[in-house]
Structure formats: C-alpha cells, structure tokens
Amino acid sequence: MYDSTGLLSILDRHRRPSQARWVPFHDSSSIKDKSYWPVGLTETHFTCVILRGKEREPWFPRPLIQEIELGIPLVGMEHEQGKREEA
Numbered sequence: 001m002y003d004s005t006g007l008l009s010i011l012d013r014h015r016r017p018s019q020a021r022w023v024p025f026h027d028s029s030s031i032k033d034k035s036y037w038p039v040g041l042t043e044t045h046f047t048c049v050i051l052r053g054k055e056r057e058p059w060f061p062r063p064l065i066q067e068i069e070l071g072i073p074l075v076g077m078e079h080e081q082g083k084r085e086e087a
Contacts, residue, residue, distance in 0.1 A: 002038045005029050008046060008070075026070050039065055046070055 006029035040047035045067040
C-alpha cells in the first residue's frame with residue numbers, strides 16, 4: 001500500500017490468523033518536490049514513475065519507470081546507531 005503522504009507499507013503475517021499488520025517499508029515524505037506513482041515492488045527495489053512538481057499522475061509522453069532502493073524508515077537515522085540498526 002502506498003498512501004498520499006509517501007509511506008509505502010507492506011502487509012506482514014497475512015497468512016497467520018489474527019496476526020496480520022501493516023509495516024512501514026519506505027518513507028518518501030521528506031522529498032517535497034517529487035511524488036511517486038507506484039508500479040511494482042521487489043525484495044530490494046520500489047519500481048515507480050517519478051512525478052515532478054504538482055503532477056498527480058503520469059501523462060503523455062509515457063515517462064520512464066525507475067527503481068528506488070528500499071530502506072525501512074527508522075527513528076534516529078541521522079545518528080550512527082540508526083544506521084547500524086538498519087544494516
């Protein structure tokens with residue numbers, strides 16, 4: 001699920017009864033001049049069309065599909081401890 005605030009979440013444990021939960025997987029809300037139109041998702045990359053400015057959807061001419069490396073949003077990523085936790 002990719003919401004309008006720029007948060008990509010995945011449904012974890014969906015095959016276990018009463019244990020399904022949405023887990024934040026990538027946060028692109030810090031980028032103000034770009035938005036993304038999701039196309040696909042792999043284990044390591046978010047495939048999307050990058051929209052610039054106030055665009056809300058891809059238009060003619062057909063834009064390039066790009067891959068963005070995924071990173072789980074963690075608190076304190078500006079510190080060394082947050083970088084070690086992500087690794």
